[in-house]
Amino acid sequence: MASIQDYLFDTALLTATLAYLADHHGLTVTVHDSSGQPLLRHGPGHADADGASQFHPFRFVSDIGGLTCAAESEQALTNAAPHIAFALTVLDSQLEREVELRETSEEMLQLSSQLNFLYKLARKIIGIDDLARCYEIILSEISQAIGADHAMIATKGRWEEKIQVSYNLTPQQRTAIESRPSFKNAAGGGTIIFTCEDGASLLYSPIKEKEGHSGYVVFARTRDHRFFSAYEKKFVSIIENIISPTFETLRLYDSLQDLYLNTVKALAAAIDAKDEYTHGHSFRVAKYTIAIGRHLDIDQKQLNDLEIAAYMHDLGKIGISEAILGKPGKLTAEEFREIRRHPEFTDKILQPIKLPAFIVDAAVQHHERLDGTGYPLGLAGENISSFARVIAVADVFDALTSKRPYRDALSVEEALRILCDGIDIKFDRTVVLAFLRALNHEEGRGEMLATINVNLQFAAIQNLNTFLIELADFIINKESLRPSA
Ligand SMILES: [Fe+2]
Numbered sequence: 001m002a003s004i005q006d007y008l009f010d011t012a013l014l015t016a017t018l019a020y021l022a023d024h025h026g027l028t029v030t031v032h033d034s035s036g037q038p039l040l041r042h043g044p045g046h047a048d049a050d051g052a053s054q055f056h057p058f059r060f061v062s063d064i065g066g067l068t069c070a071a072e073s074e075q076a077l078t079n080a081a082p083h084i085a086f087a088l089t090v091l092d093s094q095l096e097r098e099v100e101l102r103e104t105s106e107e108m109l110q111l112s113s114q115l116n117f118l119y120k121l122a123r124k125i126i127g128i129d130d131l132a133r134c135y136e137i138i139l140s141e142i143s144q145a146i147g148a149d150h151a152m153i154a155t156k157g158r159w160e161e162k163i164q165v166s167y168n169l170t171p172q173q174r175t176a177i178e179s180r181p182s183f184k185n186a187a188g189g190g191t192i193i194f195t196c197e198d199g200a201s202l203l204y205s206p207i208k209e210k211e212g213h214s215g216y217v218v219f220a221r222t223r224d225h226r227f228f229s230a231y232e233k234k235f236v237s238i239i240e241n242i243i244s245p246t247f248e249t250l251r252l253y254d255s256l257q258d259l260y261l262n263t264v265k266a267l268a269a270a271i272d273a274k275d276e277y278t279h280g281h282s283f284r285v286a287k288y289t290i291a292i293g294r295h296l297d298i299d300q301k302q303l304n305d306l307e308i309a310a311y312m313h314d315l316g317k318i319g320i321s322e323a324i325l326g327k328p329g330k331l332t333a334e335e336f337r338e339i340r341r342h343p344e345f346t347d348k349i350l351q352p353i354k355l356p357a358f359i360v361d362a363a364v365q366h367h368e369r370l371d372g373t374g375y376p377l378g379l380a381g382e383n384i385s386s387f388a389r390v391i392a393v394a395d396v397f398d399a400l401t402s403k404r405p406y407r408d409a410l411s412v413e414e415a416l417r418i419l420c421d422g423i424d425i426k427f428d429r430t431v432v433l434a435f436l437r438a439l440n441h442e443e444g445r446g447e448m449l450a451t452i453n454v455n456l457q458f459a460a461i462q463n464l465n466t467f468l469i470e471l472a473d474f475i476i477n478k479e480s481l482r483p484s485a
Contacts, residue, residue, distance in 0.1 A: 003033035004064050004095070013094050017087045018042035025080040026071065033065040043070070052077045056084060059092050097322075108270055108318060110231075112349070114238065115263045117145055119355065122260060132163055139167040139217070146232045148203070148219035152177070155207050155215030177202075177220065187216065191237040193228045196220075201227040205236050261308065268311040271318055275325040278314075280453075281398055286310040287452045288394035288435070295434035296390070308355075309362035310391050316345030328405040343367055343376045362387030366395050369426040389428040393419060393435055396427070401456055412449065413459040413467055420471055433475055440468040
């Protein structure tokens with residue numbers, strides 16, 4: 001039997017709603033499950049036969065029961081009708097929010113586990129140029145991730161040669177599987193789960209080429225184990241995309257990097273979606289960060305790591321209530337304290353993934369400031385990760401040039417002036433200068449900014465270049481703004 005309590009985490013709201021209708025409108029309110037069984041009751045206890053009563057189904061899903069409101073007379077029930085409708089709307093929207101939050105959390109967990117897996121896999125195959133060895137590692141890692149007893153790949157090598165790699169299978173066992181009629185039937189189709197004649201569960205995935213297939217990968221569970229699930233099938237189809245017979249090791253690694261970055265982007269998009277006012281924030285911060293990084297002494301490998309850290313910098317906002325993130329107005333001191341906890345949550349989310357410490361530090365320390373007035377740790381100067389100092393500038397620039405519930409977006413020039421005023425105090429001088437250089441780059445200028453954020457406002461776009469040069473000169477020629485010790 002379905003009931004509202006199966007969907008509602010917070011039953012306090014339901015109890016408070018019943019009390020509101022009972023205490024303020026004299027109703028006796030009973031909550032029923034989908035079979036009509038009473039679950040909760042509030043009120044003076046009108047028997048339905050004494051007066052009037054009316055049943056109101058919950059509207060959220062087709063049948064999770066409803067409320068019966070009883071009153072001493074038809075008139076009393078009619079008078080209470082708007083309040084009953086209001087109570088139902090409040091419960092409906094609470095149900096919607098809770099279900100949405102549950103779905104987002106599940107999606108985040110799945111993405112996190114894929115992210116973790118891809119990261120470990122990428123690190124294991126870096127530098128291995130023997131394709132068969134790469135396949136062995138991939139088979140073994142995926143088999144352990146999805147609990148497969150055996151696995152095998154049949155495909156072509158870089159020079160069209162036949163490659164066969166097995167995990168926990170003797171050549172005889174492999175031949176036995178491949179000669180099963182059910183296996184032959186599966187060959188050539190999409191990723192499928194099927195049961196072999198001997199009761200084993202098989203997960204078969206074709207290896208795709210630009211046109212057609214060039215082989216297959218198969219994972220097997222012997223009959224004593226449970227069958228593969230839909231989630232494991234999806235997991236394997238995602239991973240399968242990286243197993244192509246024509247991949248050279250470098251291409252394989254690059255593809256994993258892409259897939260890894262795409263998973264990070266999906267996580268960032270989930271965070272941005274939580275807050276309508278900062279929609280797209282993580283993406284823009286990543287773009288500004290990379291633009292700055294290109295004008296610092298950072299190589300391509302480090303730029304990739306920096307980009308990942310930038311996408312993840314606000315990951316911890318998943319732990320902050322949407323009511324606070326999207327609050328239309330100034331935050332209370334308590335709410336502000338709550339928001340300032342997001343770097344701490346980012347740290348907690350990233351710790352189990354075991355990313356290199358410098359990537360985690362770069363994400364977690366983006367609100368630290370040179371003079372030690374930042375958070376979460378109040379680090380100062382060189383103690384702040386150099387990557388975090390880059391993300392901090394990108395983050396503040398995007399925050400200033402974006403509209404907030406309590407203020408309009410600042411122009412590019414105003415935002416840059418604020419960054420410049422903060423050099424040596426809050427922001428790293430070399431980072432701010434690199435940002436100005438990136439904006440003033442021949443191929444950059446206003447065009448680069450416009451591709452990142454079409455809503456940017458300029459005080460006078462035709463004078464932007466002059467403004468950028470003047471600002472850079474001002475910084476370079478000015479003595480250090482750091483307060484003397
Ligand atoms: Fe942040």
